[in-house]
Amino acid sequence: xxxxNSKATDQAQIRQIMDNCAEAVRSKDVDGIMSHYATxxxxxxxxxxxxxxxxxxxxxxxxxxxxxxxxxxxxxLHGLEIAASKDLAFCHSFNRIxxxxxxxxxxxxxxxxxxxxxKLDGQWKIVxxxxxxxxxxxxxxxxxxxxKP
Amino acid sequence: xxxxNSKATDQAQIRQIMDNCAEAVRSKDVDGIMSHYATxxxxxxxxxxxxxxxxxxxxxxxxxxxxxxxxxxxxxLHGLEIAASKDLAFCHSFNRIxxxxxxxxxxxxxxxxxxxxxKLDGQWKIVxxxxxxxxxxxxxxxxxxxxKP
Numbered sequence: 001x002x003x004x005n006s007k008a009t010d011q012a013q014i015r016q017i018m019d020n021c022a023e024a025v026r027s028k029d030v031d032g033i034m035s036h037y038a039t040x041x042x043x044x045x046x047x048x049x050x051x052x053x054x055x056x057x058x059x060x061x062x063x064x065x066x067x068x069x070x071x072x073x074x075x076x077l078h079g080l081e082i083a084a085s086k087d088l089a090f091c092h093s094f095n096r097i098x099x100x101x102x103x104x105x106x107x108x109x110x111x112x113x114x115x116x117x118x119k120l121d122g123q124w125k126i127v128x129x130x131x132x133x134x135x136x137x138x139x140x141x142x143x144x145x146x147x148k149p
Numbered sequence: 150x151x152x153x154n155s156k157a158t159d160q161a162q163i164r165q166i167m168d169n170c171a172e173a174v175r176s177k178d179v180d181g182i183m184s185h186y187a188t189x190x191x192x193x194x195x196x197x198x199x200x201x202x203x204x205x206x207x208x209x210x211x212x213x214x215x216x217x218x219x220x221x222x223x224x225x226l227h228g229l230e231i232a233a234s235k236d237l238a239f240c241h242s243f244n245r246i247x248x249x250x251x252x253x254x255x256x257x258x259x260x261x262x263x264x265x266x267x268k269l270d271g272q273w274k275i276v277x278x279x280x281x282x283x284x285x286x287x288x289x290x291x292x293x294x295x296x297k298p
Contacts, residue, residue, distance in 0.1 A: 047286045050259065050298050083276070085235050086234050094199065116241075132281030134198070135282065142290050142292070144199075
């Protein structure tokens with residue numbers, strides 16, 4: 001395989017993982033997400049704390065978050081841009097999260113996502129994930145959950 | 150140079166760039182920061198909008214932000230973890246920003262930073278940067294600017 005073909009293959013594999021993870025979020029499939037996580041993953045998530053370290057902490061976070069939605073979760077990736085080379089890759093996208101919470105609140109928010117991967121034993125695994133919304137620096141410190149790309 | 154030595158060199162170079170950028174922030178040196186940015190950099194910043202695309206937009210953002218501080222800015226990187234391989238690298242850290250704003254407000258906030266780099270013409274350049282604080286999902290949607298790692 002040429003270097004160029006190899007890069008295209010790596011990018012396609014990363015895209016597949018992102019698609020798989022999005023589908024797993026939509027169907028609240030914790031195991032599906034975890035199958036793509038490295039054991040030493042570090043996650044900077046939307047809500048506190050500042051970080052989750054390791055797959056076990058991340059699993060508990062997903063297990064706690066999914067039941068806050070009534071029924072399925074809408075989760076769409078937009079504008080995914082991928083860089084992959086040898087055994088490292090990173091990508092970023094805008095992810096739209098929609099759904100109804102158990103307290104009847106409607107969620108419809110666009111978040112920025114950066115995902116970093118490493119090829120371990122021939123398999124791409126997510127080693128770092130950073131999801132956020134910006135916040136208004138107008139004194140309110142309110143998260144800008146109203147923005148659209 | 151062996152592959153192992155090359156990786157150590159790459160990691161040292163990324164660390165140097167992060168140190169240089171931090172020093173440039175402290176001394177409000179826009180050119181110093183820009184010298185490490187790829188022309189097609191995509192930045193997810195602390196404040197809206199959702200993204201800045203391209204070095205020109207980023208330069209304007211720094212030029213607007215620096216004058217909001219009276220005197221120098223405190224900017225320290227903590228817990229920097231770097232992955233580098235061939236022509237891609239990524240790293241993450243907790244960055245403490247301190248200082249006094251021109252409206253006399255004191256800033257002392259810890260932010261999560263993810264920085265992705267690509268080696269272009271033999272030089273590491275930052276192609277993507279994501280800085281954020283999480284926000285409280287308690288109905289206040291307030292940015293969690295009070296957290297410490």
